[in-house]
Amino acid sequence: MTTWDERYRTGTYPQRPDPHPVLERYLPAVPDGRALDVATGTGRNALPVAAAGHRVDAVDQSREGLRIARENAREAGVEGDIEWIQADLDSFAYPAATYDLVTISFYRPVDRLPDIVESLTDGGYLFVQHHLRTTDDVDGGPSGDRYRFASNELLRAGLGLTVLHYDERTTTTDGTTAATAQLVARKSHGSRQSYPDIGE
Numbered sequence: 001m002t003t004w005d006e007r008y009r010t011g012t013y014p015q016r017p018d019p020h021p022v023l024e025r026y027l028p029a030v031p032d033g034r035a036l037d038v039a040t041g042t043g044r045n046a047l048p049v050a051a052a053g054h055r056v057d058a059v060d061q062s063r064e065g066l067r068i069a070r071e072n073a074r075e076a077g078v079e080g081d082i083e084w085i086q087a088d089l090d091s092f093a094y095p096a097a098t099y100d101l102v103t104i105s106f107y108r109p110v111d112r113l114p115d116i117v118e119s120l121t122d123g124g125y126l127f128v129q130h131h132l133r134t135t136d137d138v139d140g141g142p143s144g145d146r147y148r149f150a151s152n153e154l155l156r157a158g159l160g161l162t163v164l165h166y167d168e169r170t171t172t173t174d175g176t177t178a179a180t181a182q183l184v185a186r187k188s189h190g191s192r193q194s195y196p197d198i199g200e
């Protein structure tokens with residue numbers, strides 16, 4: 001049993017975590033198609049993305065996380081729309097030009113970011129949220145800086161995508177304080193583009 005299996009089994013990591021409001025805001029703008037949730041855990045992103053009409057591949061190494069995720073999907077009535085894949089993301093064969101949306105929450109796939117970008121279709125969307133290195137007094141996220149992004153690191157990662165949203169902030173949710181970055185970007189090019197109308 002891995003450390004993550006243990007965290008999910010004992011409930012020390014949320015078993016029904018909410019998707020980020022920024023993802024929820026952009027979801028209606030993403031054309032229906034195929035989606036990939038990288039390091040899905042218990043399905044934080046996979047469930048709402050499936051509920052929005054996408055066929056989702058959800059990948060994680062944790063058997064226990066995927067077991068809980070399946071239960072959550074069954075309760076949400078979206079189990080038929082999600083393929084759960086137990087795999088090591090360090091060596092995962094990301095298929096090229098396949099996904100209209102890729103979501104990544106609280107997993108830092110730095111070496112594989114080029115493959116993840118390759119896996120997007122033309123016009124495909126990428127959503128990333130992850131912990132930041134910070135001077136704020138936070139208790140959420142990895143204990144050291146090694147697995148956190150530096151300020152603007154994600155923005156400057158040279159993904160070659162059009163950035164539609166980027167923010168860095170410290171927030172307290174359910175008693176846990178965390179500094180996080182949120183990125184929404186699209187595989188689109190050109191100095192004159194059409195932009196999604198996401199309201200206010």
Ligand SMILES: C[S@@+](CC[C@H](N)C(=O)[O-])C[C@H]1O[C@@H](n2cnc3c(N)ncnc32)[C@H](O)[C@@H]1O
Nearest residue numbers: 004039040041044060061062088089090105106
């Ligand atoms: C902080 S949790 C985030 C889970 C989910 N995205 C969420 O936001 O609730 C990190 C997840 O990454 C998974 N993970 C870590 N390293 C991995 C690897 N090499 N291959 C596959 N999954 C991995 C863990 O099993 C865990 O579910």
